[in-house]
Amino acid sequence: MEMRAPRIIDVARIAGVSTATVSRALSKPETVAETTRISVLAAAEQTGYRVNHAARNLRRQRTGAIVVLVPNLGNPFFSEILAGIEVMLSRADLNMLVVDTGQAHAKPDLMSEYLHNTRADGIIALDGWLPDSVLASVRDSNASPPIVFACEWTADPSFASVRADNEGGARLAIAHLKALGHSKIGILSGPPDNVLTMARGTGARDAMLGGGIPVRDDFMFDGDFTLDSGVMAAHAWLDLPDRPTAVFCASDQMAFGFISELARSGISVPRSVSVVGFDDIDIAGRYIPALTTVRQPRAGLGTSAARMLLDRLAAPEGGLPTEHLMLDVELIVRDSTGAAPSG
Amino acid sequence: MEMRAPRIIDVARIAGVSTATVSRALSKPETVAETTRISVLAAAEQTGYRVNHAARNLRRQRTGAIVVLVPNLGNPFFSEILAGIEVMLSRADLNMLVVDTGQAHAKPDLMSEYLHNTRADGIIALDGWLPDSVLASVRDSNASPPIVFACEWTADPSFASVRADNEGGARLAIAHLKALGHSKIGILSGPPDNVLTMARGTGARDAMLGGGIPVRDDFMFDGDFTLDSGVMAAHAWLDLPDRPTAVFCASDQMAFGFISELARSGISVPRSVSVVGFDDIDIAGRYIPALTTVRQPRAGLGTSAARMLLDRLAAPEGGLPTEHLMLDVELIVRDSTGAAPSG
C-alpha cells in the first residue's frame, strides 16, 4: 500500500480547479475567490498535501535556507547566538543550515561551496577569520548571497556586521578595577590575530593610559579564549616576581581556568587578585566566586544579525548600504573583584 | 554586467558534449571516456559551474538535508552533540538543518512540517519529548523520513535510538558515594516526565537498595536540569532538620547551582556535603571544587546517531531493524566528593 506523497495536481483535481489556482490559494490567498479558496484548502487538508520545497525553490530561484558559519559548534558561547538566529529565521520561513568552520577550514573548497547561492540565500558568519580566498570569492562573485558578520567581523568594512561594543566593555572592566584602587592590572587576551582580542585589548589599554595606569609588558598574558589557556596564564602569574593585583580576562572561560588554577595553589580570588571576565556565560553568576564580567547580548547578536540579513534579502538588488550595528554591553559586578590590597 | 550563474548546459556547450555527459562526468566519472571527462572538468572549472541543488534534489527526489531537533539550542550540552553530527553529515554531503523545538513546541503544525520528507531526508531528535500528535504522524505516515533519537528517546521502542548508559552512570555515582562511607544520600533529579530523569533515578535507587542505603523521600529533590533548580535544591537541603551527607545531581548545571548556593550559606563542598554531577560539561573540571561527575560521550552520541541515520538512508526501503545503541559512561572522580563525616 505504498502511496506517493500527494502533489499539487492531486489537490487540484479534488478541488476541481487547476494547479495554478491551488498554488495561488496557498501562497497568495487574497488573489482567489473566497469559495475556491475554501474548497482548495479543504482538498489540501484532505490529502495532507505539503509543498515540495525542491520544486518550489527551483522555480523561485532560491534555496529557502541561510547558512550559519560557526567557528566551533562545541563552544557554548555560540549556541545562544544560534538560538537567536533560529527564532528570526523560522519566523521568515527560512531554514538554518549550520556549518562548523573548524571542520571546514581544512577544506576551503567545501567552504566556498557553501557560500554559493545554489546552497543558501544568505550567510551569517560568526567566524571573522574566513580564509582570504573565500572572502575574495564572496566579495567578487555575484553568485554569492548577502552575508552578515555577527560577533566577529573582518578587517574589510564592505561586509555588513553586528557586534558587541568590545572596546567599551574592556574600558568598563578597567574603570571598575581602577575604582577599586587597582593600579597593577594585567590583561589575559585572546588569540593574537582575532578581532575581538584587538578590540578588547585596545579598549583596555586606552582606559589604562587614560586612567594613569601603567601598561606593563610583563603583565600581558597570551591566551586563546579557552579554559586551558586560563590555566597557563595562572602559572605565568604565579611565576612573576611582581604580580598584578587584578587581571582582565578576555573571556569568561579563561577567567575560570585562571581562577581555578590559582585556587589549587592556594591563591584566593578576589582576596589576592581580582578577576574580570568577558561574555557573562550562564555559569558566570554561579561560579565560586561569582564572576564579575562584561555581559554581551548574545541572543541579541543573533536576532540582530538575522534581522539585518532578512532586510538585505528583502531589499531590491544591492539596495542597502553596508551596515554596521554595535550593541551595548554591560558590566556585571559580582564577587571576583575587590579592593586592591593596601600594601 | 549582471551575469547569471552558469548552468550545466553552458558547461556542455564549452566542452562540446551534451548535458547528459556533463552530468555523468561530474557525478559518475567512471562511466565517461577519459578524454571527455577531462574536457568537461576543464569547462566546469572555467565557467565556475556549481550544480543547482534545487534542481538536483527535485529530480532525485531527495532534499539533501537532515533535520536535527534540539530541545534548547541555548543549552551548551547539546552543542557538542551537534558538532559530532555535523562532522558525519558533511562527510556524506548532507546539510544539517537545526530546529529549536523549544521555539517550535508552541506550534506542532510547524514541527510536523519539518518532519515531512519534502523538508528533510532524515531526522535526528535530541528531544525525546515530542508531542504525541507529531510522533504519531511520524510513525504512521510513509511520507516521514527515517528518524533516530539521540541522547533522549521515547517510550515507544519502534524508534531507533542512541543513548548513554544513564542507569549505569547513576549506579557508578552511588557506588562511589557508598565507597566513601555515605549512607545518607540525596537525589536531585531532572524534570519528572523526562526519560533521562527516570533512567538516572532508577539506576540510583537500584544501587542504593542493592547497597543497603535507605531511599528516603525527604532526601529527594526536584529539579529540571537548570542552574536555578540547583539553587532551589540548596535551599531545600538547608531547610532539612536531618540532612543527606551526599547528593547525586542529575546534571552538572544543577550541581553547580547547588554548590554555589550552599557556598553562600557558608556550607562547604565536599567537607559538609559531597556532590556528584552528571554530563561532565567542559567547566566541570575547573569548577571550585572540581566536580566529580559522570561523563557522557557527547560527541560520540552525535556521531553515532548520524552514522545510524546514514545507514538507514543507505538501506533499501525498510531494510534495517530498529536499533538501540547504548554508549558507556565513565565516572570522573574529582574534588567535590569526600569521605562521609564520621559523626
Add this chain to the structure above:
DNA sequence: ATTGCGCCTGCAATCGATTACATCAAGGTT
C-alpha cells in the same frame, strides 16, 4: 445593446539537472 473594466481562473512555459532508453562506432567472432 455595446463597451469597458476588474476579478478570477486556466494554459503552458519554465526553473536546471538527472537518467532510461536509443543510437552509434569500434572491435571481435564465426
Add this chain to the structure above:
DNA sequence: AACCTTGATGTAATCGATTGCAGGCGCAAT
C-alpha cells in the same frame, strides 16, 4: 561479410510548483 558485444554519448522525458499571459465572466456605465 554478417553479426554480436561493449562502451560512450546523445535525446528527450521527467521531477513539482510557480507565474506571465490570455481569456471568460459579470457588472456598471453609456
